Amino acid sequence: MPTISEKAKKMPASPIRKLVPYAEAAKKLGRKVYHLNIGQPDIETPGIALDSVKNMKERVIEYSHSAGNQSYREKLAGYYKGIDIDINANDIIITNGGSEAIIFAFMTCLNPGDEVIIPEPFYANYNGFAVTAGIEVKPITSSINNDFALPAIEEFEKIITPKTKGIVICNPNNPTGYLYSEKELRELSLLVKKYDLYLFSDEVYREFCYDGENHFSAMHIEGLENNVILLDSVSKRYSMCGVRVGAMISKNKDLMSYAMKFAQARLCPPSLGQIASEAALETPKAYFDEVYAEYIERRNFMVEKLNNMEGVYCPKPKGAFYTVVKLPIDDSDRFAQWILEDFEYNNQTVMVAPATGFYSTPGLGKNEVRIAYVLKKEDLANAMEVLEAALKAYPGRKL
Amino acid sequence: MPTISEKAKKMPASPIRKLVPYAEAAKKLGRKVYHLNIGQPDIETPGIALDSVKNMKERVIEYSHSAGNQSYREKLAGYYKGIDIDINANDIIITNGGSEAIIFAFMTCLNPGDEVIIPEPFYANYNGFAVTAGIEVKPITSSINNDFALPAIEEFEKIITPKTKGIVICNPNNPTGYLYSEKELRELSLLVKKYDLYLFSDEVYREFCYDGENHFSAMHIEGLENNVILLDSVSKRYSMCGVRVGAMISKNKDLMSYAMKFAQARLCPPSLGQIASEAALETPKAYFDEVYAEYIERRNFMVEKLNNMEGVYCPKPKGAFYTVVKLPIDDSDRFAQWILEDFEYNNQTVMVAPATGFYSTPGLGKNEVRIAYVLKKEDLANAMEVLEAALKAYPGRKL
Numbered sequence: 114m115p116t117i118s119e120k121a122k123k124m125p126a127s128p129i130r131k132l133v134p135y136a137e138a139a140k141k142l143g144r145k146v147y148h149l150n151i152g153q154p155d156i157e158t159p160g161i162a163l164d165s166v167k168n169m170k171e172r173v174i175e176y177s178h179s180a181g182n183q184s185y186r187e188k189l190a191g192y193y194k195g196i197d198i199d200i201n202a203n204d205i206i207i208t209n210g211g212s213e214a215i216i217f218a219f220m221t222c223l224n225p226g227d228e229v230i231i232p233e234p235f236y237a238n239y240n241g242f243a244v245t246a247g248i249e250v251k252p253i254t255s256s257i258n259n260d261f262a263l264p265a266i267e268e269f270e271k272i273i274t275p276k277t278k279g280i281v282i283c284n285p286n287n288p289t290g291y292l293y294s295e296k297e298l299r300e301l302s303l304l305v306k307k308y309d310l311y312l313f314s315d316e317v318y319r320e321f322c323y324d325g326e327n328h329f330s331a332m333h334i335e336g337l338e339n340n341v342i343l344l345d346s347v348s349k350r351y352s353m354c355g356v357r358v359g360a361m362i363s364k365n366k367d368l369m370s371y372a373m374k375f376a377q378a379r380l381c382p383p384s385l386g387q388i389a390s391e392a393a394l395e396t397p398k399a400y401f402d403e404v405y406a407e408y409i410e411r412r413n414f415m416v417e418k419l420n421n422m423e424g425v426y427c428p429k430p431k432g433a434f435y436t437v438v439k440l441p442i443d444d445s446d447r448f449a450q451w452i453l454e455d456f457e458y459n460n461q462t463v464m465v466a467p468a469t470g471f472y473s474t475p476g477l478g479k480n481e482v483r484i485a486y487v488l489k490k491e492d493l494a495n496a497m498e499v500l501e502a503a504l505k506a507y508p509g510r511k512l
Numbered sequence: 513m514p515t516i517s518e519k520a521k522k523m524p525a526s527p528i529r530k531l532v533p534y535a536e537a538a539k540k541l542g543r544k545v546y547h548l549n550i551g552q553p554d555i556e557t558p559g560i561a562l563d564s565v566k567n568m569k570e571r572v573i574e575y576s577h578s579a580g581n582q583s584y585r586e587k588l589a590g591y592y593k594g595i596d597i598d599i600n601a602n603d604i605i606i607t608n609g610g611s612e613a614i615i616f617a618f619m620t621c622l623n624p625g626d627e628v629i630i631p632e633p634f635y636a637n638y639n640g641f642a643v644t645a646g647i648e649v650k651p652i653t654s655s656i657n658n659d660f661a662l663p664a665i666e667e668f669e670k671i672i673t674p675k676t677k678g679i680v681i682c683n684p685n686n687p688t689g690y691l692y693s694e695k696e697l698r699e700l701s702l703l704v705k706k707y708d709l710y711l712f713s714d715e716v717y718r719e720f721c722y723d724g725e726n727h728f729s730a731m732h733i734e735g736l737e738n739n740v741i742l743l744d745s746v747s748k749r750y751s752m753c754g755v756r757v758g759a760m761i762s763k764n765k766d767l768m769s770y771a772m773k774f775a776q777a778r779l780c781p782p783s784l785g786q787i788a789s790e791a792a793l794e795t796p797k798a799y800f801d802e803v804y805a806e807y808i809e810r811r812n813f814m815v816e817k818l819n820n821m822e823g824v825y826c827p828k829p830k831g832a833f834y835t836v837v838k839l840p841i842d843d844s845d846r847f848a849q850w851i852l853e854d855f856e857y858n859n860q861t862v863m864v865a866p867a868t869g870f871y872s873t874p875g876l877g878k879n880e881v882r883i884a885y886v887l888k889k890e891d892l893a894n895a896m897e898v899l900e901a902a903l904k905a906y907p908g909r910k911l
Contacts, residue, residue, distance in 0.1 A: 375523060
C-alpha cells in the first residue's frame, strides 16, 4: 500500500469529533443532547438572502470570477466603507468560506518552517491550516484570570525568532468571546511594525459585539496597510455557514496579486453562495437588532447561571457567541465524554467542547470547556440544569 | 514590507489570464470575441437542479457534514454503482469543486519533494496544486502525431525515481479530448502496482464520450483499490461549474480517514451546491441525449472545418469538449495575443488557449492551441471563419 504523507499524519483530529460517537449513542438511548459544542447558530438566515437564491434568473450556474463576482465585491467594499475600512473591490478575494481565506493567506505569506504567534486558546482549525502550509504555530497563553485579554506585548516579544513571520488574532475571539480593545490592537501593531510581521486578523464575529463596545479592526490601524490581512466570512454574520463564502482582504497589492494565483488555480468560489451573500448585504437593520437582543439575552442568562454554580467561573464575553468557562473538573476531555456516555438528567445531557483542543501548550485547558450559546433560551436553561447536575455527580470533580 | 512566500512566487500564472486584457480591449473596440478558450459550457443546467435550490425549505443554511451530506453521498454512491464503480457513501468526500479534491489527494498522499508523473499536455492547474502541495510534476510527452494516446509504459518507467509517488491522468482528457482505452489503463495499472504508486484519476468528463466508446474508469481495475483515487466534479456533467461540488473517492479506507482531517479543518463543502448536485442525480436521460447530440454535432463540424484549413491538423477527440489542434504558426502565445490585438474579420475575433500552458516541457506547444467547442454551432461557424482568415493573415505563419 502506498504511504500516507507526513502532513496527513500530523493533521490534528478535531477534539470534538471524537465525542460524536458518544453523542450519537446517547441519542440512540432516547436522550436529548443539547449541543453547546458547536458554532452553528440556530438563527434564521435573512429572508432576503434565501429569496435571492430562490428567485435567481440564471439558467446556467457558471464559474464566477476567481476573485468572486465583481458586483458582489463592489457592494462588499461598500459594506466595509460603512465600518470605516477603506478598501475597494480589487482588495478583496472571495473564498470558499473563511477557511480558504486563511489557507490562501498562509500559503501566500509564509514558507514552510516559518512561525506564527497565536494567543491561545485559539480556533483549533488554525492548527490544521498551519500543517497544510507547513508552518509552526507558537502559542502565547492568555488567561481566564484576566478574561483572556491580549497577553502583554513583552510576552510576544520573548518568543519572536528570525522565523517569526506573522501574528494571528481572532477578534472577537473564538473560543473565548474576548473583544480586543483599540488600545490592545495599537500596542500589537507597534510590534508588527517593529518586526515587519504579517498581522492575520480573523474578524468573522465582527457584528457580535455587546455592551455598547465597538469593534476595532486591524484594518483601522494607519501605516499597517502592507502588513494586515483581514480574514472574513458571511457564515456567522448572516447565519449561513453552509454557503461557504469568505474573503481574504488586504491593501497590500503585491501580496494580493500573488494570492490571486492560488484563487485562479481553484477556479472560483461558489456562485450560489455569492448570490446569497450579495443579497444579504441588504439585510435590514431590524434583523441584526433582533439577533443582537437574542444573543445578549442568552449570554446574560448563561453567564449568570454558570457563575452561580459552585466552583465555576465564566468571564462575561463581550463578543462572538462563545465562552471558555472554568469548571471544577480534573480533565475536560474525560468530563465531556463522561457526560455523554455515563450521565443523564431527566433523560437529557449536553455536549461541550473540551478547551484542551483550543490550547497548543500541552496540559492547558484541562479544567475549561468552550460553550457556544447558539441555542434558544429554553434549551439553554435545560442545558444549564443538566450541566450543574453533572458537575455535582462527576467522579472527577475537583474544586 | 513583509516578504512573499516562495510558493506564491512559484505559482504559475494562467496562460489564458494574460490574454484577458487583450480580449477586453477588443470588446471595447466593438468587436465580437468568440471564446474558444474556456471550459464553461453554454449548455443549460438541468431544470431539476435549479428547481431544487429554488424550492428549498431550509430556513437556515447550515454547515453540512465535512464529507458532504449523507443523503447526497448515498445517492452519489448509487450513481457510481450504475457505472460499475462499487463504492459506498463512506468512500466519498465531497469537496469544493474538483480542485479541492485534487488538493486533498496531493496533501494526503504526497510529501514535499515527491514526484508525480503526468502525461503532457495536461490541465494547467495541476501545476498550481503541485506547487501548493510542494511536489514536483514530471511530464511525459504525448504527441499529436498519435492523437495524444497514452505514452508507452517504457517511457513512464524511464522517469520513475525513488521520489515518484503517483501518476495523474485525466480521462477523457482536458486539454486533448483523448479517451484512454481499457487496454491503456490496464497497462498503466501494472506499472502502478509494480512501483506501488498512487493513481490519481481525474474523470470529470466521464459523461462526454463519443462514437460509441465506453468510459473505462481507473476504479474498474481490480486489485488497485488502495492505489486509485478518483477525482470528480459535477461541473461539466450537469453544466453547473459554479456550484463548486466535487468529490475525492477511494476504497483505501486508511487514506480516506486521513483525507477527512483536511476536510474537517475547512468545515464543509457548499450546502446550496450540494442540494443542486443531489437533485441533479435525477436528471432525465433525455437531457444527456440532447447534450450529447449537441456536442457531437459541434465536434464533427469543428474538426472538419479545422482539418480543411491549410496547415492545420486536428485529431478527432473521443471525449470531453476540447481539442488540441496544430496550427501553421510560429508561437501560439504570440498568435493568441495577435488575433485579439491586431486582427479582426467582419469586426469579429476569437480567443484561443495557447497550448504552451498545458505543457511542462519548455518549448512544446508553440504550434498548438486548445479549442473548447462550448459555443453553439452558428457561433462556432463564425469563429472558424475568423480563425481561418487569421491564419492566412498572421505574420508569423509557418507552414
